[in-house]
Amino acid sequence: MNKMKKYRNLALATVVALASGCSDMLDIKPTTFISDEALWEDSKLINQFVANTYGSMLCGFNRCTAGVGQDWAMSWAGNLDSGTDDVACVSDSPIYLQLNKDAITEQSCPFIEEIWQQEYKVIRKCNILIAQLPDVDEMVLTAEQKAVLDAEARFLRAFCHFELARTFGKAPLMLVAQELTDDLLVPPSTFEDIVNFIVDECDTYADNLPLTRTADETGHATKGAFLALKSRALLYLASPLNNAGGDTQRWAAAAQAAKDVMDLSVYHLYRQGETPYYSMAFDKTAANEEIIFERRFTYPEAPHNIHMMWSSDVTDHGSWNGVYPTQNLVDAYETTNGMMIDDPANTLYDDQNPYANRDSRFYQSLLYHGLTWEGDEINMLPGGSCEPELGRWRCGYGLRKFMEELPGTTNIYGGYAQSNNFPYFRYAEVLLNYAEAQNEALAAPDQSVYDAINEVRDRAGQPGLPAGLTKDAMRERIKNERRVEFLMEEHRFYDLRRWLDGDVLAQPIMGMKVYDENEDGVLEYVVSQVEERAFTGAHYYLPIPLAEQEKNPLLKDE
Numbered sequence: 001m002n003k004m005k006k007y008r009n010l011a012l013a014t015v016v017a018l019a020s021g022c023s024d025m026l027d028i029k030p031t032t033f034i035s036d037e038a039l040w041e042d043s044k045l046i047n048q049f050v051a052n053t054y055g056s057m058l059c060g061f062n063r064c065t066a067g068v069g070q071d072w073a074m075s076w077a078g079n080l081d082s083g084t085d086d087v088a089c090v091s092d093s094p095i096y097l098q099l100n101k102d103a104i105t106e107q108s109c110p111f112i113e114e115i116w117q118q119e120y121k122v123i124r125k126c127n128i129l130i131a132q133l134p135d136v137d138e139m140v141l142t143a144e145q146k147a148v149l150d151a152e153a154r155f156l157r158a159f160c161h162f163e164l165a166r167t168f169g170k171a172p173l174m175l176v177a178q179e180l181t182d183d184l185l186v187p188p189s190t191f192e193d194i195v196n197f198i199v200d201e202c203d204t205y206a207d208n209l210p211l212t213r214t215a216d217e218t219g220h221a222t223k224g225a226f227l228a229l230k231s232r233a234l235l236y237l238a239s240p241l242n243n244a245g246g247d248t249q250r251w252a253a254a255a256q257a258a259k260d261v262m263d264l265s266v267y268h269l270y271r272q273g274e275t276p277y278y279s280m281a282f283d284k285t286a287a288n289e290e291i292i293f294e295r296r297f298t299y300p301e302a303p304h305n306i307h308m309m310w311s312s313d314v315t316d317h318g319s320w321n322g323v324y325p326t327q328n329l330v331d332a333y334e335t336t337n338g339m340m341i342d343d344p345a346n347t348l349y350d351d352q353n354p355y356a357n358r359d360s361r362f363y364q365s366l367l368y369h370g371l372t373w374e375g376d377e378i379n380m381l382p383g384g385s386c387e388p389e390l391g392r393w394r395c396g397y398g399l400r401k402f403m404e405e406l407p408g409t410t411n412i413y414g415g416y417a418q419s420n421n422f423p424y425f426r427y428a429e430v431l432l433n434y435a436e437a438q439n440e441a442l443a444a445p446d447q448s449v450y451d452a453i454n455e456v457r458d459r460a461g462q463p464g465l466p467a468g469l470t471k472d473a474m475r476e477r478i479k480n481e482r483r484v485e486f487l488m489e490e491h492r493f494y495d496l497r498r499w500l501d502g503d504v505l506a507q508p509i510m511g512m513k514v515y516d517e518n519e520d521g522v523l524e525y526v527v528s529q530v531e532e533r534a535f536t537g538a539h540y541y542l543p544i545p546l547a548e549q550e551k552n553p554l555l556k557d558e
Contacts, residue, residue, distance in 0.1 A: 040132055043140050050149060053125040053156060054219065058118050058163075059295040059422035060490045061304040061402075065094050067110030068117055075309040077322040078111065080493035086483070088324040088395055088509050088531055102534040106546035113545045115167055119160040120174065126157035127177040151208035155221045155229065158198045159424075162233050165194040166494050169541035172552075173197055187554045195237045202230040211266055215286070218296075224264055225293035228425040231257040235433050238440065239498035241540055251441035258434035267292060267427035269459045277460060278364035281402050282420050292425035303417035307406065312367055312398030314376035314385055317408045323488075324394040325366050327510035327527050330354075332483050333362040338463040340480075354512075354525055360461045361484050367398030369514045369523075374405055380514045388511055395530050396512030401487055428456050428485055436478045445474040453481055460485075497540045505535035 039045045063078030064070045077089035083099040090096060094111055098104045104112075130153050133146045141149070157175075164171035172186040173194060189197070206226035213220050234257045236242060238250035261267070270280040270290040280290060297304050311319035334340055335348040335357045348357045355368055367373050369380040378398070380386045386393045402420065410416050435452040439445045454464040465477055479499070483492055496504055509531040515524040549555045 040136055041140055043145075046136070046141065046149070049125070049129065050152065053122060053129065053153070054296075055302065056118065056122050056125065057156075057160075057295055058115065059424065060488060061295070061297070061306050061422045063111060064114050065111045068114045070110075075304060075306050075322075076320070077309070079310075079323065079488055080490045081488050082323055084492045084496060085326060085328040085504055085507060085509065085533070086487060086492055087329070088326055088511075090320075090322050091390060093322075099539075100531075100533050102536050102539060104539055104542065106543040106549065109542075112167075112542050113547065115542075116164070116545055116548055119164050122160045123157050123174050124177050126153040126160075127175065129153040130157075131177065147208045148210070151205040151226070152221045154201050154205045155209070155226045158201045158226075159229055161194050162198055162229065165191050166236055166498075167542050168544050170194075172555075185552050185554050191242050192237060195233045198233045199230055202226045206230075211264065218284075219294070221293060222266075224261055224266055225425060227257065227261045227264070228292045228430060231261055231430060231433050232425070235437055236494075236498050238437060240500045241498045248441050251437045254437035255434055255441055258430050258437060261292075261427075261430045262434065267430070269427055269431075269455065271459060275360075275364050277361050278401065280426075281423075282404070284421065290427045291421075291423055292427060292430070294421040294423045294425075296421045297419040299417055299419035303419040304422075305412065305417035307403060307418045308412045310399055311403050312373075312386070312393055313408075314373055314378055315408065317374070317410070318412050321392045321398070323399055324511075325397040325399055325487075326395045326530070327397075327512050328507065329483075329487070330362070330366065330368075330397065330512070332480055333359045334462060334480075335359070336461070338457075338465070352523070352525055359484065361487075365399070365401040365484075365487050367400050368512075369396070373398070373400075374408055376408070380512075381516055388513065394511065395509065396514070399488070423489060428459075429491070431456050432478060432482050432485065436475075436482075439471060439474050439478060442471070444471050445469060449474060453478060456481060456485060500540065502535045502537045502540065506533055508532055 039049065060079040060081070062074055063080070064073050065076055065078040066073030077093040077095060079087070080095075081087050082089040082093065082095045088096075089100075094109050098109045130150055133141070133150050133153075136146060138146075161171065161173060169191055170188040171194065173189045174186065176182075178184060206223045209221055209223040209226060211223050213222060231254065234250070234254035238247070238254045240246075243250055266289070268289045270276050270283065270288055272283065272287060273279045280288060284296075307319060309320055310323045312321045313319040331341060335346060336359070337346070337348050337357075339346040339348070341349040350356065355362075355370075367378055369378055369386070371378045376385070378386050380388060380393060380396055386398075388394055388396045404418055404420070406412070406416070431452045435449045438452070439449045442449075450465060450467075457464065465474070469477065479495070479501075482495055486492065496502070508529045510527050511530040513526045513528055515526065516522065517524065544555050
């Protein structure tokens, strides 16, 4: 019992916290006070502990750019893709002021503190669970149940370590829940060491997780989630930022890890309805076989309300319009013949009719002049209700992806909040991970590279890529495919860094202006610069917060 008492304070604090709403199993109501002994002697309370561990995870829908604990700033342009060329954001966001101006320092960007602290909070909870499970009586949890929960905790711990590694480049590997009497000065592990740890954990424990979950276990980790994490981790390890020597064996290992997920034959691209790419974000049923692992939300218990923070209301129904899709992003969408718009041979693109004949993901992701949204027409002409300005529709576009189209009478200030889930891993990523890694492992792309990327393109209605692409040409097509497929899923923030594509982060942000000079309905579309960006190459990895370095001097760069 001494071992159990060791974690009394944190266990109690965790149990009384609000559950994440992952599933019925994760929706057990917290109690006002539970003794440590009672916690580990009751399966429902243990499940509550697990629920709160899942519910503590950060994602692109719930970051606080104003710093830890600043709930009013939750998701206020907090998605990390606001730090890329895909999105501009509100001018008072730290991402705008510091990250996009390359002015970030160890002490001047509060959202990095949240990343560091919150990931380690989840890691600590996982370590407590791993330490406690062996002593739980088998009348409370069977040996099989304990093995599954142990593997879940190990997956979440590995996931959070990877989030730290890909953000900061190094981080202490914390495999026990420390006490004040322990040596707290733990040196950071390298990126490679953290990835090797993740691979070892996956290889050892992934088989203890089920392939699928029952309805009341929805949201819990599966074997596929652990394998998907391994796939992503090895892909990053093989990428130029972490593979200066260009070791092709790393790429081959990443390709095999992705293939292992594909070979499970559990996951498939979502193809329901007329707009599957858009609709996928709102389908929480078993029919959505694309989702491998996600951060789950529920209304009213645990929503995120990105609609209030990000959405672009035409007649100011209350949304704050915190993110602005850019012309840089719009130009990445192909036309329906599969050609880029800057290809001189592309006869389908007309810069004075720029929204015709585009990839279906364009229409399912973005709002633009002339559309009707939430019952109102989007008018971006000078003097129109959506004329681009600093505070609204800044680049001439609004975000549709992830946004519910709500009636204008909806009360989003307490009356209603969105609760769609944030995808951490989905099958489209696995396919594109495979395509990228396999392409880099070979001298030229083989048929399996084409098959993987074309499967993603086919769901969007885009034709297969032309045969005979060189390795370099295929690389560029894969990069662009990831860009349009994973908009606002926080891949591009890390992709540009792992590819060492800092030149892209330094490019100015462009927007679209629409004019009707003669008031005759003949529109003129003019692309203009909206914002300067800067990137020196010093921040491919973000700096560890100064406060953490002061607590642990071993975190300082040598």
